Amino acid sequence: MFSVDERGLPKHCFVCLKTTNEVVMIARDQKGYLPVREGNEPLWGQETADLANKERGINKAQSKAMEMGSMFGWDTPAANPAMYDEETGLPKK
Numbered sequence: 135m136f137s138v139d140e141r142g143l144p145k146h147c148f149v150c151l152k153t154t155n156e157v158v159m160i161a162r163d164q165k166g167y168l169p170v171r172e173g174n175e176p177l178w179g180q181e182t183a184d185l186a187n188k189e190r191g192i193n194k195a196q197s198k199a200m201e202m203g204s205m206f207g208w209d210t211p212a213a214n215p216a217m218y219d220e221e222t223g224l225p226k227k
Contacts, residue, residue: 148183160200194223
């Protein structure tokens with residue numbers, strides 16, 4: 135597994151944009167995202183993002199927290215992986 139910070143967040147992860155189905159990279163503590171390319175072509179699909187994260191030891195809770203942190207701020211509760219299920223990435227009840 136790649137190293138994580140004290141919050142349990144990896145240095146970066148991959149998510150699939152729901153609007154375009156494009157895979158993008160999120161860097162910890164940075165706003166927004168960076169496109170991911172293979173050559174000049176973008177990568178596509180949730181399965182691709184999930185596989186890239188799994189290969190790096192990143193679970194779905196960490197990925198969801200990274201996605202939320204990049205949008206709403208890294209100091210918000212939404213950027214805490216403990217708020218999400220590790221298998222599904224859905225909020226815990």
